[in-house]
Amino acid sequence: MDAAEREALAEMLEPDLKPYHDRFARHRSLPQQGRGRDEVLAEMREMAELERDRWADGFASGAVYNGDPEHVAFLDDVYALNSQTNPLHADLWPSITKYEAEVVSMVAAMLHGGTAAAPDVCGTVTSGGTESILLAMKTYRDRARARAHGGTRQPNVVAPVSAHAAFDKASQYFGIELRKAPLHADFRVDVDAAAALVDDDTIALVGSAVQYPQGVQDPIGDLAALAAERGIGMHTDSCLGGFVLPWAERLGHHVPPFDFRLPGVTSMSCDTHKFGYAAKGTSVVLYRDPDLRAHQYYRTADWPGGLYFSPTFAGSRPGALSAQAWAALVTIGEEGYLDATRRIVDTAQEIRRGVAGIEGLALHGESLFVVALGSDDPSLDTYAVLDAMGRRRWSLNGLQSPPSMHLCVTLRHTQEGVADRFVADLASAVAEVRADPGTGGVMAPVYGMAASVESRGTVEEILRTYVDVLFRA
Numbered sequence: 001m002d003a004a005e006r007e008a009l010a011e012m013l014e015p016d017l018k019p020y021h022d023r024f025a026r027h028r029s030l031p032q033q034g035r036g037r038d039e040v041l042a043e044m045r046e047m048a049e050l051e052r053d054r055w056a057d058g059f060a061s062g063a064v065y066n067g068d069p070e071h072v073a074f075l076d077d078v079y080a081l082n083s084q085t086n087p088l089h090a091d092l093w094p095s096i097t098k099y100e101a102e103v104v105s106m107v108a109a110m111l112h113g114g115t116a117a118a119p120d121v122c123g124t125v126t127s128g129g130t131e132s133i134l135l136a137m138k139t140y141r142d143r144a145r146a147r148a149h150g151g152t153r154q155p156n157v158v159a160p161v162s163a164h165a166a167f168d169k170a171s172q173y174f175g176i177e178l179r180k181a182p183l184h185a186d187f188r189v190d191v192d193a194a195a196a197l198v199d200d201d202t203i204a205l206v207g208s209a210v211q212y213p214q215g216v217q218d219p220i221g222d223l224a225a226l227a228a229e230r231g232i233g234m235h236t237d238s239c240l241g242g243f244v245l246p247w248a249e250r251l252g253h254h255v256p257p258f259d260f261r262l263p264g265v266t267s268m269s270c271d272t273h274k275f276g277y278a279a280k281g282t283s284v285v286l287y288r289d290p291d292l293r294a295h296q297y298y299r300t301a302d303w304p305g306g307l308y309f310s311p312t313f314a315g316s317r318p319g320a321l322s323a324q325a326w327a328a329l330v331t332i333g334e335e336g337y338l339d340a341t342r343r344i345v346d347t348a349q350e351i352r353r354g355v356a357g358i359e360g361l362a363l364h365g366e367s368l369f370v371v372a373l374g375s376d377d378p379s380l381d382t383y384a385v386l387d388a389m390g391r392r393r394w395s396l397n398g399l400q401s402p403p404s405m406h407l408c409v410t411l412r413h414t415q416e417g418v419a420d421r422f423v424a425d426l427a428s429a430v431a432e433v434r435a436d437p438g439t440g441g442v443m444a445p446v447y448g449m450a451a452s453v454e455s456r457g458t459v460e461e462i463l464r465t466y467v468d469v470l471f472r473a
């Protein structure tokens with residue numbers, strides 16, 4: 001794609017991505033005189049109101065995991081109390097370092113750290129799942145470097161093809177080769193294939209509990225045993241499942257061990273800002289012991305600006321977000337998480353039964369709380385169904401290899417009538433596509449292109465243009 005083609009595409013994308021261009025004041029440079037606070041707040045309130053119904057009424061996959069008005073109002077109060085804090089200044093705000101240490105400790109305990117089998121589990125608070133994963137990968141790379149005493153090596157990580165894109169991002173950022181292991185038909189990684197990819201330069205294995213596309217749990221026990229046998233790291237990505245699986249297990253669901261109970265698991269990621277029900281902007285990365293965690297830290301003793309260290313990528317950080325995470329965890333408590341998990345799993349199973357009854361669609365993978373589905377009828381285009389669901393206000397996640405989509409069930413979907421509405425809308429979307437297979441949409445053609453290796457470069461250009469448009473003022 002050349003610059004002219006990108007511009008033409010940008011102009012096509014702009015009306016959808018920038019609906020407020022003509023509706024609210026635009027600031028391409030600073031207003032000469034500051035605007036009144038009341039006026040600005042009124043404008044921001046109007047936009048928030050315009051956007052609220054779609055997520056609040058449960059039309060979104062994932063995105064807002066709790067969203068209960070009282071819970072949100074409480075978190076807003078917590079933010080207001082702590083909005084000026086920054087854990088970089090531990091002397092000014094010891095409250096924030098207390099909150100962060102306790103968030104890490106509570107999440108570690110939930111994942112069986114601090115037990116006789118894993119007494120030294122430790123970690124840090126990060127800005128989200130992606131940062132937790134990037135940091136864990138950097139940690140293994142730096143440990144390998146330290147062990148190799150500066151010798152050259154091209155480290156690699158072996159991960160299922162279903163592992164989150166953040167692992168690929170880590171490989172691009174940190175010069176780590178990512179070796180992707182294939183999946184079985186049930187979408188769980190093929191451990192023998194993973195084992196065949198391990199060599200002397202492998203620094204870590206990855207498994208997900210659960211993975212994003214189908215919400216299924218990899219055979220973490222087998223991966224951890226393989227890692228232990230080869231003496232390498234093993235990261236369980238529980239960004240999505242970490243706050244669901246422990247409670248689902250207590251509720252009697254079948255949840256094979258995936259956490260620090262397995263001796264081979266050396267690190268984990270677990271998102272407070274998903275099913276931990278904190279506001280967006282926090283996650284926890286955990287390590288089996290402090291010596292491994294130390295490879296994550298940045299510290300320097302010869303900077304003219306003074307002795308400096310930071311545990312994560314950022315320097316200054318929003319302490320208010322850590323305070324919110326702490327406040328969410330301690331107000332919800334074990335009973336709150338058990339109750340939320342019960343409602344979510346029940347709703348997901350109800351939706352799965354509904355989807356199973358729609359002719360032409362098949363469920364993909366066994367999952368406690370993700371509903372992944374695709375067409376099993378060659379005359380029914382999965383992505384046309386995804387587009388038709390979009391016209392019914394649903395914001396679902398498109399998936400590929402195989403063509404499919406998913407609904408990640410949250411507390412928003414446990415509201416009265418949402419599960420039925422999803423199933424009814426899906427049945428009507430399928431009927432619409434069957435009646436008019438050429439029905440217009442944007443996802444179908446783009447996913448169609450991404451499926452062919454020759455046009456993948458073009459799709460990456462489309463993605464670049466999409467991001468460019470997001471940043472157009």
Ligand SMILES: Cc1ncc(COP(=O)(O)O)c(C=O)c1O
Nearest residue numbers: 128129130164210211212239240
């Ligand atoms: C399994 C898994 N890992 C990692 C992530 C990345 O999390 P974030 O979007 O918070 O960076 C996600 C996000 O959905 C996920 O589902």
